[in-house]
Amino acid sequence: MFSNQDLTLKERDLISKAREAKDKAYAPYSKFKVGAAVLTKEGKIYTGCNIENASFGLTVCAERVAIFKALSEGERRIETLAVIADVDEPVSPCGACRQVILELAKGAKILLSNKDGSQVIKTTPEELLPYGFTL
Ligand SMILES: O=c1ccn([C@H]2C[C@H](O)[C@@H](CO)O2)c(=O)[nH]1
Numbered sequence: 534m535f536s537n538q539d540l541t542l543k544e545r546d547l548i549s550k551a552r553e554a555k556d557k558a559y560a561p562y563s564k565f566k567v568g569a570a571v572l573t574k575e576g577k578i579y580t581g582c583n584i585e586n587a588s589f590g591l592t593v594c595a596e597r598v599a600i601f602k603a604l605s606e607g608e609r610r611i612e613t614l615a616v617i618a619d620v621d622e623p624v625s626p627c628g629a630c631r632q633v634i635l636e637l638a639k640g641a642k643i644l645l646s647n648k649d650g651s652q653v654i655k656t657t658p659e660e661l662l663p664y665g666f667t668l
Pocket residue numbers: 560563565566567582583584585592593594595596616624625626627630
């Protein structure tokens with residue numbers, strides 16, 4: 534476990550971009566706002582927030598929005614993914630996102646932050662989804 538001051542400036546910046554994205558979350562049902570930010574190997578940043586729907590199963594998580602935004606702009610090399618939510622302990626991506634991260638953010642550094650960055654977990658796609666399914 535790390536805290537903000539143990540992180541590089543780049544890592545801190547990515548977490549603060551994720552925090553800004555969190556404020557744009559559309560989460561009228563759960564009221565649980567999540568933000569994510571992807572940094573590509575070329576240095577571009579794509580952000581995402583969770584977007585819910587009255588048909589609950591259609592909800593898309595912040596992580597997937599950020600990753601899909603990057604991929605849809607042609608990006609294929611994700612260096613770091615940061616995720617943040619207003620929680621005391623680092624936010625934990627759902628199973629669906631873990632599967633997507635394993636395939637689309639292969640080799641990336643994953644930063645999972647609590648609300649104020651006082652607790653940050655640095656992990657990997659493989660650690661998040663051991664024995665994950667791939668083709
Ligand atoms: O890592 C996570 C965990 C949850 N959510 C969203 C999905 C839903 O909108 C709300 C409550 O689960 O939070 C995310 O976006 N990312």
